[in-house]
Amino acid sequence: MKATCWMDKRTVEVQDVPDPKILNPRDAVVRITSTAICGSDLHLYNGFIPTMKKGDVLGHEFMGEVVEVGPAVNNLSVGDRVVVPFPIACGNCAQCKREMFSLCENSNPNAWMAEKLFGFSPAGIFGYSHLTGGYAGGQAQFARVPFADVGPLKVPDELPDDKVLFLSDIFPTGYMGADMCNIQPGDVIAVWGAGPVGQFAIASAYLLGAERVIAIDRFEYRLRIAREKANAETLNYEQVDVLEALKEMTGGRGPDACIDAVGMESHAPGLEYAYDRTRQAMKLETDRPIALREAILACRNGGTVSVIGVYGGFIDKFPMGALMNRSLTIRTGQCHVQRYMRPLLERIRNGEIDPSFVITHRLTLEEAPRGYDMFLNKTDDCLKVVLSA
Amino acid sequence: MATREMLETGKWSSGKGAGLNRPRRGAAPGEAPYRPAEVPTDHQAERLARGLGWFSIGLGLAELVAPDRVADLIGVRDSRTTRSLLRGLGIREVMSGIGILTESRKAGWLWSRVGGDAIDLTLLSRAMGSDDTDRSKAAMATATVAGVALLDLRASREFSERQQQLERAMLIGEREPDRQLAAPFRMHVLRSVTVGRPLDDVYRFWRDFRNLPRVMTHLESVQVEEDGRRSHWKTRAPAGRSAEWDAELVEEIPNELIAWRSLEGSDVQNAGVVRFVPAPGNRGTEIHLELSYTPPAGVLGAIIARLFGADPGQQIQDDLYAFKQVMETGEVARSDANPRGGHLVKQRPAQPLERAPQS
Numbered sequence: 001m002k003a004t005c006w007m008d009k010r011t012v013e014v015q016d017v018p019d020p021k022i023l024n025p026r027d028a029v030v031r032i033t034s035t036a037i038c039g040s041d042l043h044l045y046n047g048f049i050p051t052m053k054k055g056d057v058l059g060h061e062f063m064g065e066v067v068e069v070g071p072a073v074n075n076l077s078v079g080d081r082v083v084v085p086f087p088i089a090c091g092n093c094a095q096c097k098r099e100m101f102s103l104c105e106n107s108n109p110n111a112w113m114a115e116k117l118f119g120f121s122p123a124g125i126f127g128y129s130h131l132t133g134g135y136a137g138g139q140a141q142f143a144r145v146p147f148a149d150v151g152p153l154k155v156p157d158e159l160p161d162d163k164v165l166f167l168s169d170i171f172p173t174g175y176m177g178a179d180m181c182n183i184q185p186g187d188v189i190a191v192w193g194a195g196p197v198g199q200f201a202i203a204s205a206y207l208l209g210a211e212r213v214i215a216i217d218r219f220e221y222r223l224r225i226a227r228e229k230a231n232a233e234t235l236n237y238e239q240v241d242v243l244e245a246l247k248e249m250t251g252g253r254g255p256d257a258c259i260d261a262v263g264m265e266s267h268a269p270g271l272e273y274a275y276d277r278t279r280q281a282m283k284l285e286t287d288r289p290i291a292l293r294e295a296i297l298a299c300r301n302g303g304t305v306s307v308i309g310v311y312g313g314f315i316d317k318f319p320m321g322a323l324m325n326r327s328l329t330i331r332t333g334q335c336h337v338q339r340y341m342r343p344l345l346e347r348i349r350n351g352e353i354d355p356s357f358v359i360t361h362r363l364t365l366e367e368a369p370r371g372y373d374m375f376l377n378k379t380d381d382c383l384k385v386v387l388s389a
Numbered sequence: 390m391a392t393r394e395m396l397e398t399g400k401w402s403s404g405k406g407a408g409l410n411r412p413r414r415g416a417a418p419g420e421a422p423y424r425p426a427e428v429p430t431d432h433q434a435e436r437l438a439r440g441l442g443w444f445s446i447g448l449g450l451a452e453l454v455a456p457d458r459v460a461d462l463i464g465v466r467d468s469r470t471t472r473s474l475l476r477g478l479g480i481r482e483v484m485s486g487i488g489i490l491t492e493s494r495k496a497g498w499l500w501s502r503v504g505g506d507a508i509d510l511t512l513l514s515r516a517m518g519s520d521d522t523d524r525s526k527a528a529m530a531t532a533t534v535a536g537v538a539l540l541d542l543r544a545s546r547e548f549s550e551r552q553q554q555l556e557r558a559m560l561i562g563e564r565e566p567d568r569q570l571a572a573p574f575r576m577h578v579l580r581s582v583t584v585g586r587p588l589d590d591v592y593r594f595w596r597d598f599r600n601l602p603r604v605m606t607h608l609e610s611v612q613v614e615e616d617g618r619r620s621h622w623k624t625r626a627p628a629g630r631s632a633e634w635d636a637e638l639v640e641e642i643p644n645e646l647i648a649w650r651s652l653e654g655s656d657v658q659n660a661g662v663v664r665f666v667p668a669p670g671n672r673g674t675e676i677h678l679e680l681s682y683t684p685p686a687g688v689l690g691a692i693i694a695r696l697f698g699a700d701p702g703q704q705i706q707d708d709l710y711a712f713k714q715v716m717e718t719g720e721v722a723r724s725d726a727n728p729r730g731g732h733l734v735k736q737r738p739a740q741p742l743e744r745a746p747q748s
Contacts, residue, residue, distance in 0.1 A: 003740070020741040023728065024720040053726070055738030072719065090718040094585055094672060106714045109722040109730045112703045124724065127739065134726020134739040144741065146722070 003057040003140035004368040009047035012369050017057065020136065020144035025072035028148030030084060034161040035062040035138050037368070037375050037385045038169060039195050040310045043264060044129065045372055048286070049312050051113055051130040060086035060126040061168040062138025063161060066152070073149045082152035083167045084145055085337035088124040088135065091150035095123075102334035107146065108133045117313070122334060139368055139387060153341045156349070162356035163348055165386065166200070171355050172340035174200025174261065177308035178208050179340075180331035181257035188212045188250050190298060191232070192291040193261035194222035196358040196384045197308060201259045202230040203353055214249065216242055216291075218267070221381040229357045238269055246298045254300030262291035263309025279316055286313030296322050307332035358384040365389060434547045438495050441502060441544055444537070445486030452479025464526025465516050474512070481505055499545035506538035574660065574681035578702045582709035584716050585673035591716060592644045592665050595676070604715050605708040606731030619652075624693075632656040632685075632693055657693055658683045676712070680705060707732035 003017045020029050038061055043049050063083040066076050076082070089101035096104050104123035108114060113131050114121035124146075127137015136143065145152060155164045174197050181189055189205040191198050194217035205213045215232035217223050223234040235245050246255055264287035267273055272290055279285035295305050296319050305328055323330070347353055360383040363371045371385040452459050456475035460467045485505060488498035513531045516522045584591050594600055598620050602608040609631060612621045618638040624631045634655030640648040640662075650660035659682035666675040684693045711721045711731050721730035726739045728746050 001741075005738075005740070018741045018743045020725075021745045023723045023745055026718070026720060053736060053738045055740055056726075057740050090714075092585070092717040094583075097585075106710075106718050107722050109724050109727040110733070110736070111710055112707055112732060124722065130726050130736050130739065133722070133724040134736055136725040136739050136741055142741075144725075147718070 001141040002365055003136070004059060004365070005054075006044060006052055006056045006058055007054050010045060012045065012058065012372055014366050014368055015055075017055075017136075017140075020142050022068055022070045023144065024146060025070045026147050026149055027070040028066055028073055028076055028145045028152065029068040030062070030064045030082065030143050030145055030152070031067045031389075032062045032064040032138055032141055032143060033389055034064070034165045035059050035140075035365075035387050036165060036168075036170075037061075037139070037371050037387070039197060039375075040128070040263070041372070042376055043310060043312065045376065046265065048264060049129050049131070050117075051110075051134075053130060053134075056127070056129070056134070057136035057140055058127045059137035059139025060128055061165065061170065062126075062143060063155070063165050063168060064143075066148075067142070069148065075149050076152060076154075080152075080154050081157060083155055083164050083341070084126075084138065084143070085151050085153070085167075085172075085341060086125055086128075086169045087122075087334060087337055088126065088133070088146050089150055089338055090147050096150075099336055099339045100333075101336040101338040103336075110134055125334075139365065141365065141389060151338060153345065155345065159348065161388075162359060162386070163354060164345065166196075166355040166358070167337075167341050167344055167348075169335065169337065170196050170358075170384075171200045171204075171344055172337045173197050173308050173335040174202075175204040175207075175340055175344060176333070176335045177201040177259045177261060177306050178204035178210070180306040180308075181205070181208075181210075181259065181304050183208045183210050183257065185209055186211045187256040188214065188253075189257050189259065190214045190216065190246055190255035190295070191259045191261055192216045192295055193263075193309065194219070194226045194232075194234075195261065198222075198259075198261035199226060199230050199358050199383075200355070201261050201308065202226055202232045205259075206231060207347065207352065214246065214255065219378060222383060225357075225383060242294060243298050250300070254298055254303065256300055257304040257306060258295035258299045260292050260295050260305065260307045260309045264288060264311045264313075266290035266292070266309075268294075276316065285316045287311045287315050289315040289318065293317070293319055296328060299326075299328055301326045302328070304329045304331060306330075308335065310334075359386050361385045363387050434544065434551070437540065437544050438489055438499060438548065441499065441537075441541060442486045442489030445482045445489065445502060447486075449479045449482030449484075449486060452476060452482060454479075462526065463513070463516075463530035464523030464528075466519070466521035478505070478509070496545060496548040496551075499541060499548055502541040503538065503545055506534055506541055509534045510538070574658070575683045576681065576701055578680045578705045579677070580702060580706045580709055581675055581677040582706075582713050583668050583672055583675050584713045586716050588644055588665055588667055588674045591674040591676065594716060595663065595665075595712070596641075596643075596647060604712045604721065606711065606721075606729050606733075607704065607708075630689075632689055634659070656689055657685060676709060678705060678709060704732045 001017060001019045002014050004012050005015045007013050022029060041058055044052060044058060066078055066080045066082060069076055087102040088107040089096050089104040090106040093105040102123050107124035108121045110130050110133050111121035124133030124135055126135050153167065178201050183205060187210050189210045191201050191213060194215045198215065202213045202215055213232045214235060215223060215226040216235045216237055218236055218238045223236060226232040227234050235242055266288045268290040276285060276288040276290060280288060299305055307330060360381060361374065363385060365387050368387055371387060374380060374382045375385050452475045456472040457467045459475055460471050465471055485498055485501045489495055492498060513527055517524060517527050598611045598613055602610055607624050609625045610623045620636050622636055623633045634657055635652045636649045637652055638649055644665060646662055646664045648662040651658050661680040664677040668675045684690045714721050723730045725741055726736040727733045728742055
């Protein structure tokens with residue numbers, strides 16, 4: 001089959017690889033109809049995530065048709081149309097039982113690698129380095145899905161792929177970002193990052209009852225989409241001082257909660273970026289926490305900073321004093337997608353939201369390398385690239 | 390990495406409920422819970438060793454960085470030769486110091502200090518014979534070195550004795566004093582995992598040793614003899630040859646522990662205990678596995694090293710994870726990079742395999 005393979009930093013190629021097979025009784029094999037490139041794939045593309053091996057198949061946002069099921073899968077049949085969540089979760093362990101699916105204790109055969117970096121291992125993930133298990137990903141024609149009796153969500157035929165594909169990752173991720181803010185009536189939420197996840201965080205904050213949502217980015221086209229499609233108020237950080245603006249916009253109080261939908265490859269004008277970029281190049285720092293620092297400083301006293309941007313390693317100059325002295329709460333995690341898929345599917349069916357609003361480019365699987373380049377460089381006002389069979 | 394003290398006592402910390410020294414189910418009040426042979430630690434000796442280590446580093450640095458000042462201090466005439474000599478001694482001092490401070494087996498390094506003291510005393514006595522030497526300063530230096538040498542001697546003897554004691558101590562503990570093995574074990578591992586299944590289920594699954602190759606990726610087969618007490622273990626065979634040994638059940642307390650050791654003529658001498666403890670709340674069962682083994686020399690040793698890798702503790706931990714996976718989910722987690730599951734350092738690329746591997 002054809003699959004998008006990571007060959008080297010900034011190099012992906014669509015190659016011919018063997019078709020996936022059932023390895024375990026609870027596996028299924030899915031023929032992929034739609035898949036997408038994620039912002040976190042760019043961290044792999046840019047070489048920031050360790051333990052990649054030449055030939056690794058990428059991709060963790062995918063859906064399609066079940067073509068084979070293992071003998072222990074009783075709730076799926078060949079022919080079922082499913083969306084597959086990106087964390088691989090067994091459903092049996094203590095974490096899965098608590099609905100912390102991205103912390104599944106049984107799905108990462110390379111737990112020892114993650115333990116070296118993190119202390120304990122989180123769940124296995126499709127197509128996201130050997131740290132998370134070395135599972136082949138879903139930017140391909142087929143994928144093997146472990147624990148198929150737990151993860152994949154059956155979706156109704158009347159909803160086209162465009163509307164449900166993002167249940168695999170970015171819609172639940174944005175939603176969890178907003179959910180972690182514990183939004184109360186009247187709350188003002190600030191979102192750093194108007195990429196696809198940020199857009200869903202904005203939309204979800206409104207779904208969860210926020211009074212106002214303020215989006216922060218530097219790309220005008222992304223801010224425009226945030227205003228027009230997600231109803232946000234916007235700030236361009238290259239034009240205004242974000243901290244001043246947020247304070248003024250909220251009557252001097254600060255936003256009640258701040259969502260970091262940027263993560264480790266944060267950008268800022270000026271010295272701070274130069275500092276972090278240099279430290280990264282010297283391998284003294286692995287991640288750039290510029291948006292995170294700002295979110296912490298901007299948040300009102302006693303508020304919540306919700307971190308859904310992906311980080312891999314270590315950061316410098318973390319405003320711990322601000323956090324502690326102002327009673328801030330940080331809530332974070334890789335999205336526990338399985339927890340949110342069903343309720344969010346309901347919202348899509350009810351017409352409360354049409355997730356396809358983030359799609360700007362549709363390519364074929366063979367064009368994946370071009371898709372990565374476009375997505376990285378934001379060419380042609382690129383926001384979200386979907387690859388079809 | 391588990392230190393010897395932790396392995397000896399099964400305790401990572403003091404305090405209520407800590408470690409494995411929880412009362413056995415059914416133990417009579419006052420009866421000591423089962424635990425391996427304890428060797429008491431001596432904090433004073435540790436402090437002395439540490440002080441000597443820092444002293445070594447301090448003195449060594451002084452000799453390296455300011456040999457002229459040191460020469461002056463001990464009354465020896467400053468010259469190029471003296472300085473080179475002092476720098477050489479300085480390197481040795483620093484190395485001794487680092488060895489003492491960083492190694493857990495300190496005896497050798499402490500003895501190296503004693504050797505160094507002997508050299509220092511010899512050099513000082515020769516200096517005393519020279520007219521260029523300030524004899525009163527040299528005498529002070531000699532007295533100082535002699536004093537430190539006494540401390541070094543004491544520390545070296547204490548640590549040597551303790552190390553011998555530790556090596557003779559058997560993992561299986563006080564209850565089997567007549568079963569002491571002659572060979573000391575070199576590798577020790579202590580790891581645990583919590584399995585969300587009732588203790589009876591977990592014990593029963595482990596107790597049937599034939600289940601274990603399903604779970605432990607480095608094992609190929611286990612055959613159990615009729616009497617149920619002896620078993621034959623065979624590892625997988627990278628590069629053609631596997632390692633094999635016969636093991637004997639030393640102790641078995643149903644739903645509590647299984648202790649074993651290998652018999653004479655085994656490829657790998659090993660012994661260990663696996664303990665089953667109810668996890669707090671409704672979390673299930675804790676499995677605590679202590680394993681001691683001595684890697685054989687030569688080809689066999691290389692095979693064992695290949696199988697267990699540089700970090701046997703991690704290998705054992707991954708085996709425990711695989712055990713947990715099987716008990717909780719019914720399967721061992723497999724990925725495209727790691728198709729067998731378990732500990733795998735040399736990974737495939739994350740691509741589907743040509744052929745599914747046999748289980």
